[in-house]
Amino acid sequence: MTDPAEKITLDEWDHRYRELCCRGLREPDYGGSLRRHAEAGGDRRLLRLRMDNSAAALRLWNLLLSEEDRLHRARAEGKYLVGAMKDLGTVPVMAYALDNTIAFYPDGAWWTPCLMEHSEGLLALADRLGVDDSFCPVRAMVAALVDQKHFPVPDTLVCSVGATCDDMAAIAQRIDELGFPVFWWEIPHRRAAEPDEPAVELPDGFRAPAAQVEFVAGGLDRVRRHLEAETGQSLDDARLAAGIGRANHVRRLLARLRHFAYLGDPSPMPALEMMIAEILSIHFCSNWTETVAVLEDLLAEVRRRLVAGGGHGAPGTIRIYWVNPPADLRAMNLLEECGGRICGTDYMIAHALDPIPEDVPPLEALARAALADPLVGSTADRAARICREAEASEAEAVVVSRIPGASHCASEALLVGQNVGRRLGLPVLDLEVPPVLDAMEPTVRARLEALVETAVNRRHA
Amino acid sequence: MVKTVAYCHPLVPCEWIESHGLRSRWIVPRDAEASAGAGSLTGMCPYARAVVDSLASSDEPSLAVLTTACDQMRRGAGLLAEDRPDDVFLLHVPKTRGTPGSRAYYGDELRRLGRWLVAGGGNASTADRLAEIMARRAAARDAFRRGETPVETPSWCNPIAAALAAEMNANDSQGAALGLVGGPLRQRDLAVARWIRAAGGRIALDATCGGYRTLAGPIDPAAVARDPFEELVRIYFDHIPTIFERPGDRLYAWLAGQVAARQVRGLLCLRHVWCDLWHAALPRLKETAGVPILELDLGDEDHGGESRLRGRLEAMIESLSHPEPR
Ligand code: SF4
Ligand code: SF4
Numbered sequence: 077m078t079d080p081a082e083k084i085t086l087d088e089w090d091h092r093y094r095e096l097c098c099r100g101l102r103e104p105d106y107g108g109s110l111r112r113h114a115e116a117g118g119d120r121r122l123l124r125l126r127m128d129n130s131a132a133a134l135r136l137w138n139l140l141l142s143e144e145d146r147l148h149r150a151r152a153e154g155k156y157l158v159g160a161m162k163d164l165g166t167v168p169v170m171a172y173a174l175d176n177t178i179a180f181y182p183d184g185a186w187w188t189p190c191l192m193e194h195s196e197g198l199l200a201l202a203d204r205l206g207v208d209d210s211f212c213p214v215r216a217m218v219a220a221l222v223d224q225k226h227f228p229v230p231d232t233l234v235c236s237v238g239a240t241c242d243d244m245a246a247i248a249q250r251i252d253e254l255g256f257p258v259f260w261w262e263i264p265h266r267r268a269a270e271p272d273e274p275a276v277e278l279p280d281g282f283r284a285p286a287a288q289v290e291f292v293a294g295g296l297d298r299v300r301r302h303l304e305a306e307t308g309q310s311l312d313d314a315r316l317a318a319g320i321g322r323a324n325h326v327r328r329l330l331a332r333l334r335h336f337a338y339l340g341d342p343s344p345m346p347a348l349e350m351m352i353a354e355i356l357s358i359h360f361c362s363n364w365t366e367t368v369a370v371l372e373d374l375l376a377e378v379r380r381r382l383v384a385g386g387g388h389g390a391p392g393t394i395r396i397y398w399v400n401p402p403a404d405l406r407a408m409n410l411l412e413e414c415g416g417r418i419c420g421t422d423y424m425i426a427h428a429l430d431p432i433p434e435d436v437p438p439l440e441a442l443a444r445a446a447l448a449d450p451l452v453g454s455t456a457d458r459a460a461r462i463c464r465e466a467e468a469s470e471a472e473a474v475v476v477s478r479i480p481g482a483s484h485c486a487s488e489a490l491l492v493g494q495n496v497g498r499r500l501g502l503p504v505l506d507l508e509v510p511p512v513l514d515a516m517e518p519t520v521r522a523r524l525e526a527l528v529e530t531a532v533n534r535r536h537a
Numbered sequence: 538m539v540k541t542v543a544y545c546h547p548l549v550p551c552e553w554i555e556s557h558g559l560r561s562r563w564i565v566p567r568d569a570e571a572s573a574g575a576g577s578l579t580g581m582c583p584y585a586r587a588v589v590d591s592l593a594s595s596d597e598p599s600l601a602v603l604t605t606a607c608d609q610m611r612r613g614a615g616l617l618a619e620d621r622p623d624d625v626f627l628l629h630v631p632k633t634r635g636t637p638g639s640r641a642y643y644g645d646e647l648r649r650l651g652r653w654l655v656a657g658g659g660n661a662s663t664a665d666r667l668a669e670i671m672a673r674r675a676a677a678r679d680a681f682r683r684g685e686t687p688v689e690t691p692s693w694c695n696p697i698a699a700a701l702a703a704e705m706n707a708n709d710s711q712g713a714a715l716g717l718v719g720g721p722l723r724q725r726d727l728a729v730a731r732w733i734r735a736a737g738g739r740i741a742l743d744a745t746c747g748g749y750r751t752l753a754g755p756i757d758p759a760a761v762a763r764d765p766f767e768e769l770v771r772i773y774f775d776h777i778p779t780i781f782e783r784p785g786d787r788l789y790a791w792l793a794g795q796v797a798a799r800q801v802r803g804l805l806c807l808r809h810v811w812c813d814l815w816h817a818a819l820p821r822l823k824e825t826a827g828v829p830i831l832e833l834d835l836g837d838e839d840h841g842g843e844s845r846l847r848g849r850l851e852a853m854i855e856s857l858s859h860p861e862p863r
Contacts, residue, residue, distance in 0.1 A: 246817030
């Protein structure tokens with residue numbers, strides 16, 4: 077199907093879906109029209125989004141929006157559910173190495189108030205549970221566990237603390253207090269090795285003291301034993317290595333997809349779909365096989381468009397590097413409506429995109445991956461990586477998307493801005509995006525337009 | 538001239554700094570509003586910001602030890618390190634408790650701190666010197682616990698907590714006994730003690746960070762003689778109940794015990810705005826403390842909220858002064 081790339085509304089998707097079906101679209105069991113997610117599922121934000129018109133994008137959206145159903149089905153089938161919290165990409169690799177085990181991130185409730193446009197009342201319930209809007213939107217997770225209207229309560233919750241945000245450290249403790257026991261493990265602040273101290277290379281190219289890797293591996297060994305005890309299965313190194321291999325398969329697919337999508341000109345896949353694709357890496361949206369299939373489809377579509385010279389927007393659109401996931405998905409649409417396109421990203425999951433080493437013992441490999449989390453190191457390290465990637469992707473401007481209430485955002489926006497300005501001389505926009513930005517849309521739009529205009533002027537200077 | 542090492546967290550042992558031949562000083566930050574500031578930092582805890590600003594604008598040649606106990610301070614250390622990378626040490630304080638790894642990690646971090654202190658101009662610590670300083674500091678803390686006010690500005694606790702203790706000792710009111718719990722006090726936060734006194738109440742417990750709650754534990758002289766470093770880890774890491782440790786039950790149990798022992802009638806949770814850790818702890822504190830709790834957002838008074846804070850405080854003291862009709 078070589079239709080031109082377009083971004084279409086949900087109404088337009090109704091027609092498009094019928095058209096694709098008439099042309100013989102074959103779908104997995106979670107397939108169907110996107111409208112059902114807005115109507116039966118309550119994901120009303122879809123009505124305000126513009127989505128890519130490809131069958132690959134349809135499958136991506138359906139995979140994403142059917143996750144809660146999938147988790148409930150898994151529970152009904154007697155599968156063991158692991159709720160991983162905060163580490164974003166480590167514990168699920170271990171859990172998926174076990175049989176009959178599904179891992180997901182309750183943190184994913186972060187986007188529920190956006191998708192459901194607050195109709196679900198999660199943030200209001202979080203307020204009543206003592207977790208108000210001084211916390212980031214991850215507070216929706218505590219409410220989702222209590223009201224049990226979204227994902228099923230996991231059989232175990234496993235949370236990483238240490239060099240994490242205060243929001244998660246505080247909210248996970250509250251969750252524990254509310255009667256959902258949390259198994260804690262720790263990732264320390266990643267530091268530079270002392271002179272003469274043994275150090276190892278991490279997947280992101282940074283180095284960490286071997287002692288830190290050993291400490292994290294020790295914590296992950298506790299997680300391993302916990303999962304073994306809970307599931308009654310052995311999680312030996314061979315199984316873990318196989319799990320790492322599967323995670324790396326997804327990461328390699330994503331690396332290719334990002335490469336083509338972010339370098340291709342015009343942009344062959346919109347910012348919104350690419351962000352969702354990236355996020356599949358952290359726990360495979362509760363279905364590894366389908367994640368692989370979705371990414372393969374997206375990759376094929378991107379290649380087709382590149383070969384055909386098609387894509388979204390005009391060639392030469394201003395290239396933007398985006399930092400942090402926006403609390404409202406609509407922000408990604410807005411960026412493109414304002415004349416920008418994504419050329420690189422740091423959605424706080426860089427460590428879930430880099431391949432996990434396969435030439436060292438599995439727990440050590442996972443520890444190295446966990447220590448590569450951009451939020452575990454210093455903001456200066458994160459800024460350095462952002463500069464490196466922004467430069468390599470020929471970014472012309474950087475957006476630091478501020479997450480309301482997030483403990484890392486205040487100083488981060490300042491430091492990233494300073495570093496990018498100093499090293500690359502690029503314009504930087506510090507932009508707060510609330511879970512539903514409609515009330516602020518004129519302001520957000522004006523600020524994005526001003527950024528793009530600055531970048532255009534720079535280009536012609 | 539002996540260098541000063543500034544710090545502001547109870548898990549940084551002053552004895553360890555001093556055993557390297559350096560002076561230790563608990564930072565009393567100027568208020569962020571009064572200092573230059575580092576640009577727009579909406580969302581940053583005012584205490585963490587004030588510490589960063591104080592250190593950044595200090596003319597005194599000093600080293601600083603900050604910790605990862607909370608994300609705000611960890612990132613504050615990053616801001617400071619932009620300009621003075623060699624003068625700032627970030628100590629990772631493990632959050633997990635009850636695992637052998639985390640306790641050992643704390644000890645390793647102290648050893649790393651020791652190497653940094655030597656590189657910064659200190660001498661290598663010796664067991665004898667450490668033991669001698671531990672004994673002195675332990676004696677000072679014991680006296681403080683007995684209610685004696687330190688004559689000199691203490692390096693082993695937040696000096697504002699010592700000033701608060703002087704205020705507590707001087708207040709002979711028989712009014713409702715209150716406890717303070719929460720983040721570290723700044724100079725301006727002593728106003729809360731004055732308001733309490735003016736409303737006829739008194740403070741019977743200081744469980745703020747840097748006060749009585751977070752004093753290192755009493756030493757066991759035999760253990761000090763055997764292995765002072767190991768005893769240092771014990772009196773700090775094993776002894777001090779903190780807001781950031783996970784699981785977090787120890788703090789609540791400690792507080793409930795103190796409330797009962799000191800016949801505290803109500804607690805004030807002093808929370809610097811944007812401090813997630815203390816804010817999220819409030820519901821559990823309410824469930825476990827056994828007495829009414831009022832949360833006071835330190836920072837509200839900047840926005841004309843002082844009279845509101847005082848009003849809430851007075852209402853609480855008044856309600857505690859009248860026993861409920863049976
Ligand atoms: S503060 Fe940031 S890192 Fe933490 S849960 Fe919120 S968005 Fe995620
Ligand atoms: S008051 Fe809270 S946020 Fe501020 S430094 Fe202390 S623990 Fe961190």
